Amino acid sequence: MLKPSLALFIAMSFIPCANAITLLGDVEGARLQQAEKTIGDVVTRYQALDEGLTQLSAKRNEVDATQLAARQGQRLWQQAVRDVQSGHIDDRSLYWARLAMLTRLNTSSAQFNMADWQQAVLMSAVEKASRGFSDIHYADDVQIKIFLTGFDPFFLDKDIGQSNPSGLVALALDGFRFEVNGKRAQVETAMIPVRFDDFDQGLIESLLSPIYRDPNTRLVFTVSMGRTDFDLERFPGRNRSASAPDNQNVLTGASKTLPLAPKLNGQALKGPEFVEFSLPVSAMQLKGSHWNIHDNHTVTTLARGEFKPNALSELQHETSVEGSGGGYLSNEISYRAILLQQKFHSSAKVGHIHTPKVQGHDAELEHAIIEHVRTMVMQAAASL
Structure with a gap:
């Protein structure tokens, strides 16, 4: 259970999502009604947890209210972690339940008069806690700490x-423990929103800052849905260029002829045009895999277009249009993760895994993807 002081810290220390939660009445929240009609059982799976926020009306102060929001x-x-790990292979209920919970919170009141900023704090507490941000706990005996991120569903106006x-x-591997080369390893995970604004606000x-401060962090994987096979994205680029919207239907204004740098706390993100991952590639390219696992070097620059550099030095004077991971948030999370690792001088091996693409929801196919990534993670740990 979260202590009151910790709940308040969680909400305030990750305030970026408080802005993004201008949310409800917004695009993400507005999809709830359609989702209830189309995939009702998925949307309402965790309805009892949503209803737990009715207790907010009995809270007399901000600390108690924030504690309740963070706890729910x-x-x-x-619950989503337990579900997936017990064989219910579906990530969608977590996404829709979070939106339902935020909707309820947005219309709830407590016994004290909440200012707008206090309401934002409560919503930020729900956002962060329901994404696993307050549930990152490694056992004391763990010698190899591994961190992994996944993403929300996206392109929901198409499906x-x-x-x-x-x-x-992310849900399947949260808390996963194993032994490798006589050492105890553990994976902790978190879920990332598909929203440009959250990235821009840091x-x-x-x-990742506390993850990199821990010297026992040995591997950091960012994961997203990608192409036909698995891709390990070698050269993430700094700039955005995708014309696709995020889950708020926000466009960046960037394009392949006009790539734009993302922001960090109000200013353009500073860093080289390209960075290189440090993943143990050969260990992660599983033999006999159903899918190919590519060491993807492909990038696009303004001057040269699309090509495959062999080394980072070939990109030194180029302007990034697309990194190996593309020009969308998949590429960007990898770029930011690697750049931050370098700033902290962390010894962790860091990089991005693009999984095969899934149409709609396919439990059997996605279970196979989970097990492939699990094996890739274990093989990476064994190579350290």
Whole structure:
């Protein structure tokens, strides 16, 4: 259970999502009604947890109210983890339950008069806790700490029932423990929103800074849904260029002829045009895999277009259009994770895994993807 002081810290220290939660009445919240009609059982699976927020009316002060919000968000995350790990291969209920919980919170009141900023704090507490941010706990005997992120479902206007196998990977591997070369390893995970604004406000940096401060962090994987096979994205680029919207239907204004740097706390993100991952590639390219596992070097620059550099030095004077991971948030989370690792001088091996693409929701296929990533993670740990 979260202590009151910890709940308040969680809400305030990750305030980036408080802005993004101008949410409800917004695009993400507005999809709830359609989702209830189309995939009702998925949307209402965790309805009892949502209803737990009715207790807010009895709270007399901000600390108690924030404690309740954080606790309900954490319960939602933990229930989704239990579900997936017990064989219910579906990440979508977590996403829709979070939106339902935020909707209820947005219309709830407590016994004290809440200012707008206090309401934002409560919503931030739900957001962060339901994404696993307050549930990152390694056992004391762990010698190899591994951190992994997945993403929410996205492109929901194309298919309201879309799943995201990277989110399932995060739920399936949260807390996963194993032994390798006589050492105890543990994976902890978190779920990332598909919203440009959260990235611009430093969500990734806030999440990963304490991870990199821990010298026992040995591996950091960012995971997203990608192409036909698995891709390990060698050269992430700094700039955005995708014309695709995020889950708020926000566009960046960037394009392949006009790439734009993302922001960090109000200013353009500073860093080289390209960085290189440090993943143990050969260990992660599983033999006999159903899918190919590519060491993807492909990038696009303004001057040269699309090509495959062999070394980072070939990109030194180029302007990034697309990194190996593309020009969207999949590429960007990898770039930010690697850049931050370098700033902390962390010895962790860091990089991005693109999983095969899934149409809608396919439990059997996504279970196979989960097990592939699990094996890749274990093989990476064995190579350290």
